[in-house]
Amino acid sequence: MNESPPGPLVGVFVTCLVDLVRPTVALATVRLLEQAGCRVFVPGRQTCCGQGAFNAGARADAQALARQVITQFADVDHVVVPSGSCAAMIRVHYPELLADDPEWADRARALAARTWELTAFLTDVLNWDAVDSRFDETVTYHDSCSGRRELGIVDQPRRLLARVEGLTLREIAPEPAQECCGFGGTFSTTFPEVSQRLAHDKLADVLATGATTLLGADLGCLVTLAAAAQRQNAPVRVRHVAEVLAGLTDGPAVGEISPAPGP
Amino acid sequence: MHPTCLNFPAQARAALENETLRFSLGTMKTGFRRNRATAAGALPEFEALRDAAAAVRAHVLDHLDACLDAFEAKVIAQGGHVHWCRDAAEARETVLALCQAAGARTVTKSKSMIAEEIALNDHLQAHGVRPVETDLGEYIIQLREEPPSHIIAPAIHLRKEHVADSFRAAHAHLPAGRPLDTPPQLLAEARAVLRDAFLNADVGITGANMLIAETGSVVIVTNEGNADLTRLLPATHIVLASIEKVVPTLDDAMTVLRVLARSATGQDMSVYTSLASGPRPADDPDGPSAFHVVLIDNGRSALLGSASRDILRCIRCAACLNHCPVYGVLGGHAYGWVYPGPMGSVLTPALLGLENAPRLPDACTMCGRCAEVCSVRIPLPALLRTAREAAWSRALVPPGKRLALTGWHLAARHPSVYALGARLGARALRELARRPALRALASRLHRDRAPAVLPVPEGDTFRARWAQRLRASPSLHRSPPGGPHA
Structure with a gap:
């Protein structure tokens, strides 16, 4: 039997809150992505997407954090985030945040275009729903x-x-x-x-x-x-x-x- | 009214404890939201109409000077007068002078937010001119000496028992034992009292929902018909309008009207939509013989050139208030001035100065629902964020919050520091969660109040657990294996 082609390389953006409060969510995210056939990479130096800074009006801080995330996830096919708001920060707000920065605007748009919230990635991008779990509630x-x-x-x-x-x-x-x-x-x-x-x-x-x-x-x-x-x-x-x-x-x-x- | 926006946090806490308010706001939310959704759902072109209305309003802001000049010329040609006022003081003086010239002792008024903004009633009263509000809600809060709590439903914070009490106190000439238990009884009494005011008024003052440059007309929308009795019975009609209310053509006005009532109350149209186009012609027995439009800038021209300019598209439908979770639990008074809710949290700091209302842009969870329902698609969350950026750069953020956020941002830019801080933080939060006594001490040390929520971490951070897993299974990817195009 031929080996199936390797799945997409997916970088997991854990989010600061999951890292701090609920690691199980990130472990679950990794497991789901692997079940769906992805190769998973978790950049070890990731921290925060900058949403807090952005919404607090600290625009320069938000821009600095956005550049950091863009760099850390430069080499993956997709970025998957187990959070709608952090995914939206990257997908919707990074391009506008760095729109006037000639060096970063294109990179921000490129990252935005391949960043997904977890459930949207599994269904919309991979068309995967072969969930293998039981929850009697x-x-x-x-x-x-x-x-x-x-x-x-x-x-x-x-x-x-x-x-x-x-x-x-x-x-x-x-x-x-x-x-x-x-x-x-x-x-x-x-x-x-x-x-x-x-x-x-x-x-x-x-x-x-x-x-x-x-x-x-x-x-x-x-x-x-x-x-x-x-x-x-x-x-x-x-x-x-x-x-x-x-x-x-x-x-x-x-x-x-x-x-x-x-x- | 005197703004109290600086006290927003305390006013917000007080509002949360007001049980009457809680009941009223619950009813308000349910009704307004259901009605708008029904009206929007019944009109297939509703979303396209919102686009069209937004385009009309954006066009106005791009051509405000030309629209206003055309409007003025048309009003003058039709025998009316136009008065340009730079600020609230000039507007108050202008209106007072017009009232005095008309020998006015009593003036009737239909609902006008710009009149609230310039605090007109106090000024008239102080100079011997008695203003009588004729919109039922406005009449009630005038008796109670309260500001409006909602831009289209000014007495939404009250219940009928409050209204009955106010009527008994104000209408001392009526029999003390009369029944005032039902809305129809209250309405009948207000109608009778206001009828006298309508017939005896020397001047009628109305607001304006729109000014039409093409026809020199003033569009006034009500559900009670009070604006028509206000403008048609006295010999003098004074219109108050902020300068951005103008639209180019009658067709444009109709576009805006089609989204206005649907977004506001869910009606297809308000019950009364009137166009006032100057004084009565010589052969018409009815209508005012003098017609004055007072155009008020009061900060709008400056706003037009600022990052917040899109708020000038606002047509005051109140959909953003009706759908805002924060307004929905606080009501309007907590915001401390005339315009509450999302549009108010943008407009108030823009008009009064951010230093006088620095917390209002923070009174938002960024849920985005206001933008979703705005009749003219104003990007309200983005405008609130813009105001927060101004507050941050002008050092108007509370020092504790600024310090905490700056520390967080600094750590987040230094991953090693961050990793250590996160592990210590997770441990500290777990200790707090396990020890109620420690938690109580911590909230006492926190000078004002404990934060809403202290999260309870599962254990060590994800990054620490993942690092362990990587050490245990060297086959896992430490770095992108060969990169995406391997």
């Missing part, structure tokens, strides 16, 4: 604002979740589904009470579905909503969609403390 799905509005991601995670055995999806009502969770990056530290109120209201919409697990693709939203659930002792656990798709759901949910100390 009723779940609901939170579409993050960046993923939905900047990248048009709505159907992609649902196509993949439909292939998970044992999983039942109950959607949030159409209008509340479009509402922000209240995270907003530095918004959550600048106006913590407002952020908490929005998260509380969003959680009510989540609980109204009767789901026992809330899934999403942006850890910022998920951390915010998990904290809201814990404040209220609400009967819902929170996980990143990649964990469920990759079958990495044995560990604690987002915001829960693992029984044993980490490695």
Whole structure:
């Protein structure tokens, strides 16, 4: 039998929040990409996409971080990000951020064109949905604002979740589904009470579905909503969609403390 | 009104604790959003109309001087007068002088945001001219001496019990025991009281939704018909309009009207759409004999040349307020001036100076919903980000936030430092999560308030775990294996 041609070389942009809070999401991302036939590369010196700087108005810092990411991912076919907002930062905002920089504008556009949010990459680019996992829960799905509005991601995670055995999806009502969770990056530290109120209201919409697990693709939203659930002792656990798709759901949910100390 | 935008954070916290507001805003959101979605869905060309309306408004900004000159010439030719005012003080003086020249003691007013912006009522009142608001919502908040909390629904923060209390206090000539429990009862009373004002007013002051250069007409849109009684019954009609309200032609005005009400309330058209085109002709028994348009700049010309110029496309439909999550839990008063919500968070700092409203551009989660519904496709999140960039470069960011972000950015540019910091950070956050006492201490040390959320890390950072995995399995890719084109 002939060896099949090597799959595309995919660089994983882990995101700072996944690195710090939830490594399982990155491990799940790697596993899914490998299942889909990709060769995976994780640049070891990656840090932050600069979204925080960009949205805080620190444009020069954002530009510096953008150049760093562009350099680190120069040699891969695709960049895949387990986050809608970080993917949108690279895909939508890098080109505008560096548009006036003759040395970097083309490189920013080139990177933007081959950067994808994870579920969009698997379905839209690879047309892959051979998910091999089981999750015996009723779940609901939170579409993050960046993923939905900047990248048009709505159907992609649902196509993949439909292939998970044992999983039942109950959607949030159409209008509340479009509402922000209240995270907003530095918004959550600048106006913590407002952020908490929005998260509380969003959680009510989540609980109204009767789901026992809330899934999403942006850890910022998920951390915010998990904290809201814990404040209220609400009967819902929170996980990143990649964990469920990759079958990495044995560990604690987002915001829960693992029984044993980490490695 | 005197701006209190500097107190936005405290005002926002107070708003969150207002249970009445919470109830009202919940109803507001549901209704406005459902109605807009229904109206937009019922019109196949709605998205194309938004493009067309945006193009009309963008064209106006490119040719504002020519549009205004043409409008002025037409108004004068039709027997009206045009008054150019550089700022709020000049506009207030101009209106007062016109009222005094007309010997006015009572003036009726229909809803006008520019009148709020220039604080006209206080000025008239202080000089012996009694303004009576005739839009029901505006009338209610005038009695309560409150600013509007929404640009098209000024009393949205109140419930009918508040209105009944205000009416009992203000209408002391009516029987004390009268029932005021239902909206129809309240409406009937307001109608009767306002009817007297309409008949006795010496001057009528209206705002303008648009000025049409081609015809010299003023477009005024209401659902209550109050603008028509305001402008037609007194002998003098004064129109207040900020300069960017002009559009070139009648057709352009119709394009804008087709998106305005649909975006605002979900109506196909507002109940009353009136065109006022000068004083009444000699052979017409009805209408004002004097017609004045007061054109107010108040910072717009400067704004036209700034990075925020696109906000001047705004037609005040309020769709951005109605769909903003932050406005949806705070209401309008927290923002501290006349224009709340996303459009206000751009316009207010632009008009008052960023140093007087530095936190408003931060009052946004960047969810992007405002841009998604804006009737004239203003890139509101981008404009808010532009304002944040100005705040950052002018050192208007709170020192603690600036220090934290600068530290983060610096670390992020030095991967080794960053990796160490992340590992220590993950460990510290885990210790905090495990020890409630430590967490309580930390939030006490945090002078104001604890952050909304302290994330709970799973364990060590991903990078540390991945490095272990790489050491354990040398076959894994440390670097791109041969590059993409191997």
